[in-house]
Amino acid sequence: MSTTTTRPPVVSSDAAAEPKRPNAAMRLLSAVGVQNVSLLIAIVLVVTIIGTQNSLFFTVGNLRVIGTAIAIMGLLAVVQTVVIILGALDISVGSVAGLTSVTSAMIFTATGGALFGIAGAVGIGIVAGLINGCIIVFGRVNPVIATLATLAAYKGIAQLVSDGRAQGFTGADPVFTFLARGTVLGIPALIWVLIIVAVAAHVVLKYTAAGRNIYAVGGNNTAARLAGININRYILACYAATGAVAAIAGVLITARTGSGQPVSGSEGLELEAITAAALGGAALKGGKGAISGTILAVILLGVLTNGMTLLGVNSFWQNVAKGALLVTAVIIQQLRSGERRIGIPG
Secondary structure (H helix, E strand, O other), X not given: OOOOOOOOOOOOHHHHHOOOOOOHHHHHXXXXXXXXXXXXXXXXXXXXXXXXXXXXXXXXXXXXXXXXXXXXXXXXXXXXXXHHHXXXXXXXXXXXXXXXXXXXHHHHHHHOOHHHHHHXXXXXXXXXXXHHHHHHHOOOOOHHHHHHHHHHHHHHHHHHHHOOOOEOOOOOOHHHHHHHHOEEOOEEHHHHHHHHHHHHHHHHHHHOHHHHHHHHHHHOHHHHHHOOOOHHHHHHHHHHHHHHHHHHHHHHHHHHHOOEOOOOOOOOHHHHHHHHHHHOOOOOOOOOOOHHHHHHHHHHHHHHHHHHHHOOOOHHHHHHHHHHHHHHHHHHHHHHHOOOOOOOOO
16 A cells, blocks of 8 residues: 655745735835824824814914924923933923023123023023033932932022013014014924924934934943943033023023013923923833924924813813823833833732
8 A cells, every 4th residue: 555745835945035025004104103103193183173173273373373382392302302312311401491591581681682692591501401411420310310409409590590580571682583473484483493403303313423322322321331432421412402402492482471481481391391202202211212203292292282272171181181191101111112010910
């Protein structure tokens, strides 16, 4: 009795080794990013819901209000993203903005020159950022504790030098007036400032050695140190840059309000900046994030805040919503990381 064996069909090695090519939709999703697609969908949903509830939402005037409102928060969110990617945090950015708002107006009043006021504010912002960096590097203090302390300190200094009141009047100056209400190609000047800062941060992070080193430090600072990266130098540089951009935000607050504001206009901006960065995909543990995601998150927060105001939602509930968004963003990050969650073992 004979048996016959059937051999399996021979598959060529070339066919077996050839990877399956992703379709156009998958390539587009990979290029844009899952996080960005989620934010775009959220923006569309929020805009649709609010637009159907209040017809004033889509007016040109209201869209300009949204744009100018997100400019200041966006500036702080962009630099907060860089600091978070580095593996740190800066809770003092709102207080630095308030301090530099006051000093820009006071210097302008003393000298009569808007450029002197702006330059003085940026200089003070850089010093404030360097102080944060020095406390962290040389004092070996956790960034959260260090900047929490300077948040109170800078806020106190702003109130001391201004006696707790608005300072100066910049509403008649052409430079401050242009920053507040001017347009270029139909786009408000405040938005152009945000675009310039965001593009510069994006280029540095994505296309320079410094940007790659920032990701490396945030991802694994021990490996970065062994690779020869001067971590302390990057900490000082990033905090100095954060202080400078926070000062620009302070100048924009002065331009919008027509006077230097020690607290009003800047209080709570640190929470909004951190929320936008986290929603945009910046991992609070460091080493991950992108400016594009942060900008989309800033737009989402701006639209949501404006919509809640139009719909008459109490401002206290608006703060609750922003806090809930931050918690949600952090929970989503934790779930995506695949790490064991802290708490009672399941």
